[in-house]
Amino acid sequence: MGDELKAVLVGCGGISTAWLDPVTKMQDVRLVGLVDIVEEAARKRAEQYGLQDAVTGTDLRTVLRDTDPDIVFNCTIPEAHLEVTLTALGHGCHVLSEKPMADSMENARRMVEAAEESGKLFAVMQNRRYAEPIRRLRAFLEWGQVGPLTTLNSDFYIGAHFGGFRDHMPHVLLLDMAIHTFDAARFISGADPVAVYCHEWNPAGSWYDRDASAVAVFEMTGGLVYTYRGSWCAEGLQTSWEAEWRAIGPGGSVLWDGHEGFRSQVVAETGGFQSKYADVALPPHDAQGETGGHGGLIRDFVGYVREGRTPGTVCTDNIKSLAMVFGAIESAETGRRVEIEA
Ligand SMILES: NC(=O)c1ccc[n+]([C@@H]2O[C@H](COP(=O)([O-])OP(=O)(O)OC[C@H]3O[C@@H](n4cnc5c(N)ncnc54)[C@H](O)[C@@H]3O)[C@@H](O)[C@H]2O)c1
Known part of the structure; x- marks a missing residue:
């Protein structure tokens, strides 16, 4: 894995600024794509954060194909978490998703299985x-x-x-x-x-x-x-x-x-x-650095991706809170x- 990790953020609504504020300041992560079913929402965030080089779009699959990122940050609504997570894992990406992990236990179990099959990290934002x-x-x-x-x-x-x-x-x-x-x-x-x-x-x-x-x-x-x-x-x-x-x-x-x-x-x-x-x-x-809300957890997640370690909010553990x-x-x-x- 090179020095710089590429990331795509999906779901450019209210909470996305709590992710984009820290991620755009991280030296070792480059945001290569922004996705939202409302294209204007993705474009607005790209403009707001000076991400002119990032691909924007409404279809996650297309943006993943065009940008080939290491990580997907999922800030969509709970009903979309299953589809976004399965698509991202299927593309070989690590996934950090907003809470709640899923909109049902059945969907959460499918996500855990998919993460295990893919060998990629899937963890949840429990910023508190x-x-x-x-x-x-x-x-x-x-x-x-x-x-x-x-x-x-x-x-x-x-x-x-x-x-x-x-x-x-x-x-x-x-x-x-x-x-x-x-x-x-x-x-x-x-x-x-x-x-x-x-x-x-x-x-x-x-x-x-x-x-x-x-x-x-x-x-x-x-x-x-x-x-x-x-x-x-x-x-x-x-x-x-x-x-x-x-x-x-x-x-x-x-x-x-x-x-x-x-x-x-x-x-x-x-x-x-x-x-x-x-x-x-x-x-x-x-x-020891395990503070800082969204920014702290995102920073740790990126560190864990690099080091192959398991974060506390990994899906296999977080499903117990759900x-x-x-x-x-x-x-x-x-x-x-x-x-x-x-
Ligand atoms: N951790 C926290 O403290 C915290 C706080 C607020 C919200 N959240 C969570 O963040 C998530 C998003 O909440 P929000 O307040 O930003 O909602 P929001 O409605 O403001 O934004 C959601 C965005 O996702 C987009 N979207 C929906 N389905 C999509 C799909 N399939 N593909 C791409 N984009 C899609 C919508 O168009 C919208 O722009 C929820 O899961 C919510 O529970 C967490």
Whole structure:
């Protein structure tokens, strides 16, 4: 593999700027093509980023044939992720795709199979793993004072007046947002989903057509119980977009406000009605570059392509986060506890 990798970006809508901003500054990646079913969208991005030499077009196959890239960045809508990924892998490209990996578990499994057959890397953009505070929390938990987690809670309450397609989308919170929080739960705990019970509803006063609130209880590996409470139509006392977290182990507890704020207490002395606790400050953590949101993950992905290593958000792992979303939806629809199989 030469010094410079060639990349094509597909889907030139809203999120594409979060990709093009960092990619166009990378010295060792050259954007050779921009694709969108709306040609004007691709041309507009080419002009905006000074990519006059890049091929623009509406058909991915044609652009792949004309440019022969190493990597495809997929920023299309979820319903297009299967087709774009299979086409890119079939052309021998590595693929980094926007979340959610797929619009169904069946399609996600087809994508994993195609990646395995092609021998190429297929990973998913879970940019929230690339925030410094979540790395700091994870490093603290790995340090071991709290012990293996028994309980993990997250609260996500944002009154988001998007307008547009989300106002009418079924399972809007679970499908469009909770993938981030569920993936964060796996990242923080190192545990994988076993089963879920979920209740979804649309609260009175909601400006969404469909269920914009949900509560879910996940049984996770190692006996961990993870609870999710969330809403996209909760006014006042907004949480962080990263959610607010409490993690409990036999040795103590940690609170993370989803911003920069942490509190932790560990058991200092037992024997009485209540133990005595010591406050512990979370040490600063050198995330060794694994921060920076979209840009950080894209940079790592390119490094992994070069080195033949496997990123944390590789499809074979990320499908477990997606399985939490579809398990929660099935439970909400059937009113039953659902066993989760990735
Ligand atoms: N990681 C994050 O924080 C984050 C934030 C927002 C959106 N997203 C994800 O990014 C993806 C895109 O979201 P968006 O907000 O940019 O949507 P958008 O509607 O603004 O843009 C999508 C673009 O894809 C194009 N497109 C659709 N089907 C295509 C196809 N088959 N081939 C080529 N182009 C196609 C559309 O014409 C449009 O220009 C979604 O999967 C969404 O969930 C992620």
